Amino acid sequence: xxxxxxxxxxxxxxxxxxxxxxxxxxxxxxxxxxxxxxxxxxxxxxxxxxxxxxxxxxxxxxxxxxxxxxxxxxxxxxxxxxxxxxxxxxxxxxxxxxxxxxxxxxxxxxxxxxxxxxxxxxxxxxxxxxxxxxxxxxxxxxxxxxxxxxxxxxxxxxxxxxxxxxxxxxxxxxxxx
Amino acid sequence: xxxxxxxxxxxxxxxxxxxxxxxxxxxxxxxxxxxxxxxxxxxxxxxxxxxxxxxxxxxxxxxxxxxxxxxxxxxxxxxxxxxxxxxxxxxxxxxxxxxxxxxxxxxxxxxxxxxxxxxxxxxxxxxxxxxxxxxxxxxxxxxxxxxxxxxxxxxxxxxxxxxxxxxxxxxxxxxxx
Numbered sequence: 324x325x326x327x328x329x330x331x332x333x334x335x336x337x338x339x340x341x342x343x344x345x346x347x348x349x350x351x352x353x354x355x356x357x358x359x360x361x362x363x364x365x366x367x368x369x370x371x372x373x374x375x376x377x378x379x380x381x382x383x384x385x386x387x388x389x390x391x392x393x394x395x396x397x398x399x400x401x402x403x404x405x406x407x408x409x410x411x412x413x414x415x416x417x418x419x420x421x422x423x424x425x426x427x428x429x430x431x432x433x434x435x436x437x438x439x440x441x442x443x444x445x446x447x448x449x450x451x452x453x454x455x456x457x458x459x460x461x462x463x464x465x466x467x468x469x470x471x472x473x474x475x476x477x478x479x480x481x482x483x484x485x486x487x488x489x490x491x492x493x494x495x496x497x498x499x500x
Numbered sequence: 501x502x503x504x505x506x507x508x509x510x511x512x513x514x515x516x517x518x519x520x521x522x523x524x525x526x527x528x529x530x531x532x533x534x535x536x537x538x539x540x541x542x543x544x545x546x547x548x549x550x551x552x553x554x555x556x557x558x559x560x561x562x563x564x565x566x567x568x569x570x571x572x573x574x575x576x577x578x579x580x581x582x583x584x585x586x587x588x589x590x591x592x593x594x595x596x597x598x599x600x601x602x603x604x605x606x607x608x609x610x611x612x613x614x615x616x617x618x619x620x621x622x623x624x625x626x627x628x629x630x631x632x633x634x635x636x637x638x639x640x641x642x643x644x645x646x647x648x649x650x651x652x653x654x655x656x657x658x659x660x661x662x663x664x665x666x667x668x669x670x671x672x673x674x675x676x677x
Binding site for chain 2: 334335336347443451453455457458459460461462466467469470471472473474475476477478481483487488489491493500
């Protein structure tokens with residue numbers, strides 16, 4: 324039972340520009356059929372957990388990219404699932420994870436800036452796959468936030484793509500680094 | 501004539517803890533003789549430019565690690581060079597670079613958090629080599645700062661070391677990304 328992050332970030336650690344735009348990401352020249360490991364990754368998880376802002380951003384893309392149930396964290400959205408969303412949840416990371424595991428979702432994809440930062444801070448991320456895009460945005464929505472203590476990581480795999488993207492998968496090894 | 505950065509950073513983009521400490525870096529288990537490309541890099545530069553804080557931190561290490569002249573940026577240190585320092589300079593990045601090139605130092609190693617951030621913001625960094633250490637510090641001295649505009653980079657080389665460090669060399673391709 325593993326909580327995983329799979330996300331692209333600029334070299335300076337942003338996952339979106341300040342206004343949320345992803346042009347620096349969507350504009351990357353990508354060979355046909357290259358998904359940077361996304362489909363393989365999706366096979367390893369049972370459900371996706373994301374914040375409301377990320378959910379609304381994904382909805383705006385038009386095409387729904389998820390093949391697994393998506394749970395949205397929100398204190399304002401109606402509780403009843405609607406549209407593409409399998410459920411709306413609220414609470415601390417510990418409660419969210421416990422609740423989803425009781426429903427049989429053992430391996431979770433934790434997605435979206437604020438949600439990743441909250442789960443990381445609370446110690447509920449086990450694996451991080453970051454695809455580093457060769458750009459400095461200079462400002463934006465940060466991937467990482469303050470932590471109460473350092474976290475030692477274990478580099479499990481590095482893969483460099485011909486267009487310069489570098490995907491690194493880390494396992495969380497130890498809190499208190 | 502190239503201005504280069506060669507620096508280690510945590511995955512969350514810090515080059516030192518908040519109190520300046522580098523235990524997370526100096527504590528890395530490194531095979532004997534492995535310098536992560538440092539000696540090769542030093543051959544490519546003519547002089548080092550660093551801020552006062554970095555200079556004082558390096559002095560505190562005991563052993564002086566530089567085989568090229570080191571110029572220290574400071575508005576408070578005495579102008580006359582002393583000890584290990586080849587000269588004390590003050591001014592904007594453009595003036596610093598111009599002055600050193602007039603003295604025959606064409607290829608500069610720009611070092612230290614504040615200095616790297618200032619030179620980057622002013623458009624005076626041409627190449628960035630970052631060695632990403634598998635740790636999240638959660639807070640500290642940031643490598644990257646706000647930029648007036650994005651900067652497109654070109655990944656020239658990625659190298660993964662057996663202990664999980666990932667060294668990536670980027671050329672600055674274009675400002676305005």
